[in-house]
Amino acid sequence: MAKQNKPQQAPNTGHEWDGIRELTNPPPRWWMISLHASWIFCVGYIILYPSIPLLHESTKGLLGWTQIKEFKEAVVENNAIKAPYLKKVAAMDGQALLADAGMRNFAESSAKAIFGDNCAGCHGAGGEGSPGLFPNLADDDWLYGGDFDTIVESIADGREGSMPAHKGMIDDADIEQLADFVLASSQGKATPKGLALFNKSGCADCHGEDAKGGVFNDLGTGAADLTDGIWRFGGSREDILRTINSGVNEDPEDIPNTRSAIMPAFGEKLSPEAIKMLAVKVYGFGGGK
Amino acid sequence: MAENKHHEIESLYNDSQHWHVNAGDETIHAKRMAGRFRNYKWYASTLYLLLFILPYFRWEGSQAILFDIPHRQFHFWALTIWPQDIWMLALVLILLAITLFAVTAIAGRIWCGYFCFQTIWVDWFTWIEDKIEGNPIQRRKLDSAPWAGKKIRLKLLKHSLWILISILTGVTFVAYFTDVYGLWYSYLTMDAPLTAWVVLGTLFLFTYVFAGFMREQVCFWLCPYARIQSVMVDKDTEMPTYDILRGEPRGKLRGKDSNERGDCIDCRLCVGVCPTGVDIREGMSEGCITCGMCIDACDSIMDKVDRPRGLIRYASRKEMDGKPLPPLFKRPRVVTYAIILLLSMLGIIYGLTHIPPVELSVVHERQPLFIQMRDGNIKNKYTIKAVNKTPTDLHxxxxxxxxxxxxxxxxxxxxxxxxxxxIIPFNVFLIARPEALKEKQTPVRFILESIESPTIRIEYESVFIRGR
Known part of the structure; x- marks a missing residue:
């Protein structure tokens, strides 16, 4: 009947330790079948796919499969799925896009990666910026305007802040007083005397006669509202003094302490749809108007 | 000392000499006999027929049982399980595992013998084999016969039927994951998606190979249960046991010294009917799936030779030793299992009756934690993720x-x-006057109420963060 494992008679390797003998009973047949199936699979795999590492690359395999090729195919597939939505994005204006919950969700989700690649380096993953260096996108203070179309414009064309260094242009004592004035005005404690000096010194040309900033002038300098509690370049007295003395975007060779405020233009790098979706995301940080 | 040890090893070798373990070199051709346990096996089999029928039931226009993976929903008639309710799955798994443990502790491998799909499918496959190729003797003869007209015809018929069952098994499995009518249509028009073909192919292959060819080898070498059963059974566990006191010494019914022999007439019918090819008279082994076929066989012989039934019977080790079986509630193992079983059952019942209509989570924005506004107010951003589990949109x-x-x-x-x-996540902003915020963090409770049906009301605790 059955073929039995007979230890006594079974072929013996001749190895013996303390009476325990190593036998050569065959393993279960399905084990052997699996073993052979496995190596046959391996050989097939080696022939078909890149597998043997050489000095600079590896064998190519008959199928010519590569990871990057598969990735590119997946990207094409993904783009095909996204295409109709992107068409919709292109066709809709800002208000419509913000009002449509589904499209807004699509735009924000798509913009997450774009924002991470292009914007988060300076503005932070949540648009929180970096105090004194890069502006916060989540608050309601906009140097160039916080409506949808202006946000699109800022991303596409970039922005470059500009403020002359006033050291030497204005008396040091006046600069000290001006610093005190803007600090007080941000806390709602502006004095008429300070405002008079502010206007006399020429600050109002950009920041407005009421010091409420450049949104209301057409200079495009991004002159800040000095009456709110938000400071682009830091709100301590030293910070304010530095900004007045050294200005913004002066030549750092002449004025090493100058503030830098340059937003690159992304209009060339990103598609109009991508910029629109970014604007939805930036708007959604909470400060959009 | 060394001599003694050597002797022990030799005796182990001697013991294992008659120990028969089928490593797959021979095909087990078990005899099929009518009997009590044979019937139990058929009854259990019919439960699996349900498996083939269930996908065709409909409920409110869609499939009654549907594992809707793309939509992350599990439908069971009126019940819909969402990923958020998946904690119940853990309880279900505990329930199933403990049920298995409890049953094993009480009555051994009942699962293996009657309910395991491997056992059942092998049973169907060998039933077909038996009907087409004849009894074990005829089958062995056919196997060793040269490939010729009759053999080819019979084998072709058998394998066709096996393949049919395997395909049906595969399609039925896939049918639980997609609409069954559409699935049949797409299979029959060769238009099914690749995934459906791959799953069908895999299921087909495993059914055909496992039930048709590997059979008891799966129980022996693939299934972990056989290996761990010895830690789950004890001396109180009831399982098919050969009454060694009554049976030995075994030998021919008549002839010299027949009066001094035990009841076992060594007819080997118990081995002949065993689907895994073990000899129950050698005691419990990892090959025994406790299906009771040997009991049926032995009882029929005992009837013929006019001796009482039950030479092989469901009995525990203690009973065989003549000790009474303690009641279930006095067995700590069983009581422990029963308590865990009850707890997980209560948990599942609680879960099923308390599936909330809307699942809410409010995530406080971490970057930035708070936003300073122009007028000095503090703004906090929250992302609201709410799953509407009801069939209609909710305002x-x-x-x-x-x-x-x-x-x-x-x-x-x-x-x-x-x-x-x-789930379409959306943002909600809270705004606060700075003087209202005494602490760095102020607790906030979000409440979402349905405008149409006020009974749907969910709350979520979060915080408002002020910053330094």
Missing amino acids: MRISIETVQGISIATDKDKTAVLKSGK
């Missing part, structure tokens, strides 16, 4: 419960539409 009113001075920033944020079955 929700959003409100908060917190200290004076914190409010929802815009009226637009005070309502939201939750699309049925979807």
Whole structure:
């Protein structure tokens, strides 16, 4: 009947330790079948796919499969799925896009990666910026305007802040007083005397006669509202003094302490749809108007 | 000492000499006999027929049982399980595992013998084999016969039927994951998606190979249960046992010294009917699936030779030793299992009766934690993820419960539409006067109420963060 494992008679390797003998009973047949199936699979795999590492690359395999090729195919597939939505994005204006919950969700989700690649380096993953260096996108203070179309414009064309260094242009004592004035005005404690000096010194040309900033002038300098509690370049007295003395975007060779405020233009790098979706995301940080 | 040890090893070798373990070199051709346990096996088999029928049931226009993976939903008639309810799955798995342990402790491998799909499918396959190729003797003869007309014809017929069952098994499996009628249509028009073909192919292959060819080898070498059963059974466990006191010494019914022999007439019918090819008279082994076929066989012989039934019977080791079996509630192992079983059952019942219509989570924005506004106010951003588990869209009113001075920033944020079955996350902003915030963190309770049906009301605790 059955073929039995007979230890006594079974072929013996001749190895013996303390009476325990190593036998050569065959393993279960399905084990052997699996073993052979496995190596046959391996050989097939080696022939078909890149597998043997050489000095600079590896064998190519008959199928010519590569990871990057598969990735590119997946990207094409993904783009095909996204295409109709992107068409919709292109066709809709800002208000419509913000009002449509589904499209807004699509735009924000798509913009997450774009924002991470292009914007988060300076503005932070949540648009929180970096105090004194890069502006916060989540608050309601906009140097160039916080409506949808202006946000699109800022991303596409970039922005470059500009403020002359006033050291030497204005008396040091006046600069000290001006610093005190803007600090007080941000806390709602502006004095008429300070405002008079502010206007006399020429600050109002950009920041407005009421010091409420450049949104209301057409200079495009991004002159800040000095009456709110938000400071682009830091709100301590030293910070304010530095900004007045050294200005913004002066030549750092002449004025090493100058503030830098340059937003690159992304209009060339990103598609109009991508910029629109970014604007939805930036708007959604909470400060959009 | 060394001599003694050597002797022990030799005796082990001697013991194992008659120990028969089938490593797959021979095909077990078990005899099929009518009997009590044979019937039990058929009854259990019919349960699996349900498996083939269930996908065709409909409920409210869609499949009654559907594992809807693309939509992350599990439908069971009126019940819909969402990923958020998946904790119940853990309880279900505990329930199943403990049931298996408890049953094993009480009555051994009942699962293996009657309910395991491997056992059942092998049973169907060998039933077909038996009907087409004849009894074990005829089958062995056919196997060793040269390939010729009759053999080819019989084998072809058998394998066709096996393949048919395997395909049906595969299609039935896939049918639990997609609409069954559409699935049949797409299979028959060769238009099914690749995944459906791959799953069908895999299921087909495993059914055909496992039930047709590997059979008891799966139980011996693939299934972990056989290996761990010895830690689950004890001396009180009832399982098919050969009454060694009554049976030995075994030998021919008649002839010299027949009066001094035990009841076992060594007819080997118990081995002949065993689907895994073990000899129950050698005691419990990892090959025994406790299906009771040997009991049926032995009883029929005992009837013929006019001796009492039960030479092989369901009995525990203690009973065989003549000790009474303790009641179930006095067996700590069983009691422990029963308690765990009860707890997980209660948990599942609680879960099923308390599936909330809307699942809410409110995530406080971490980057930035708070936003300083121009007028000095502090703004906090929250992402609301709400799953509407009801079949209709819900219009929700959003409100908060917190200290004076914190409010929802815009009226637009005070309502939201939750699309049925979807999660579209949206943001809500809270705004606060700085003087209202005594602590760095102020607790906020979000409340979402359905405008149409006020019974749907869910709350979520979060915080408002002020910053330094």
